[in-house]
Amino acid sequence: MKNREKNGSNATGNTNLHTLIRQTKNALGKASTDRYGRLNRRGDRSCLDFRVSKEALPRALSIMNELLGVLEGKGFLIEISKDGYDSTQVVVGEERVRVFLIEEVTFPPYYVAT
DSSP states (O other): TTTTTEOOOOOOSEEEEHHHHHHHHHHHHTTBBBBTTOOOOOOTTTTEEEEEETTHHHHHHHHHHHHHHHHTTTTOOOEOOOSOHHHHHHEEETEEEEEEEEOOOOOTOOOOOO
């Protein structure tokens, strides 16, 4: 798989990290958070479409690393769209399928987001 590099062991014990996973880790490692506590990737077009908290980032990276490996293993192309939406897309034949990972955020009934 051409988009993988050995870069130490990740959460799943896999030592091969996809190029887009490394880019996302670097971009989100220094990102601020939104009002829901999820990392904000605004303006970074080299980053996968993640909406997760800093605490969930390692697991999200691990999950997406495995998913990208399976998809590329099946011959599909992974791209980060440059069409203004900054979305992660899997190219399947002539079709583009948007892929993103969102952490569900729940608040106690008395919580008011500001």
